[in-house]
Amino acid sequence: MVLAHTPDAAVAVTHMTAFTTGVAFNLAVRLRVAPDGPHRGGLYELISPHGPPRGNIELDRRLLFGVEYADGRTATNISTNGWPPKHHDDREPTLMLNGGGGGELSVDNTFWLFPVPPDGPFTFICSWPAFGIDETRHVIEHADLTTASTRSTTLWARQPINHQPLPPPPEPALPTTGWFGRATRHLRDSEH
Secondary structure (H helix, E strand, C coil), rough: CCCEECCEEEEEEEEEECCCCCCEEEEEECCCCCCCCCCCCCCHHHCCCCCCCCCCCCCCCEEEEEEEECCCCCCEEEECCCCCCCCCCCCCCCEEEEEEEECCCCCEEEEEEEEECCCCCEEEEEEEHHCEEEEEEEEEEEEEEEHHHHCCCCCCCCCCCCCCCCCCCCCCCCCCCCHHHCCCHHHHHHHH
């Protein structure tokens, strides 16, 4: 399903798979020309729900992506939480980046959405002002995802997982001497 297509960008969902606990789908993004700007992570950084390690990208530069369940609940790729989410209600939809990759002009990301959406209309929403994509909505009128998930094979009974939040990783120690010290001085200076 092509969600948006302009002279310079295209965004599509290329497949969806229903599981007993959620839905996986692939978000394919293609550009005609590489994005402008000092993005160390390139196109991937403009799509990822997590900001770059040293600062945020303005929202109008990022691809904003979300879903809406038939009952009105929503989830987006705009995230400031790590995993596992703090104080999370399992009934509230969560959209997580589950892997992917690509290059300057092409990225494919797999997203994991849980819980399984109820049967009925299921909507994808995207917006990307930097590439001329106004907010678009694409509805799958009869997305029978709950019904599809019941046809999944359960391999074994689900067991509770005791998630302990991980502390944020420490900032890397930057060299202070030699060529690498000179080459990374701007990184040290930006921290102060």
